[in-house]
Amino acid sequence: MGEGRYRCTVCGYVYDPAKGDPDSGVAPGTQFEQLPADWRCPVCGADKDSFEPA
Numbered sequence: 001m002g003e004g005r006y007r008c009t010v011c012g013y014v015y016d017p018a019k020g021d022p023d024s025g026v027a028p029g030t031q032f033e034q035l036p037a038d039w040r041c042p043v044c045g046a047d048k049d050s051f052e053p054a
Helices: none
Strands: 006-008 051-053
Touching: none
Parallel strands: none
Antiparallel strands: 006 051
């Protein structure tokens, strides 16, 4: 994988910066480190600390 992707250790969702998170208002091209501190996993609601590089 790589390429700035991060995986949720709770549910396995993968954040892909190329896609962003449109449902949460995160534009494509937004790196994981640039996500707001209160951003949550769109699948299970885990916080950013629950993600690891994928």
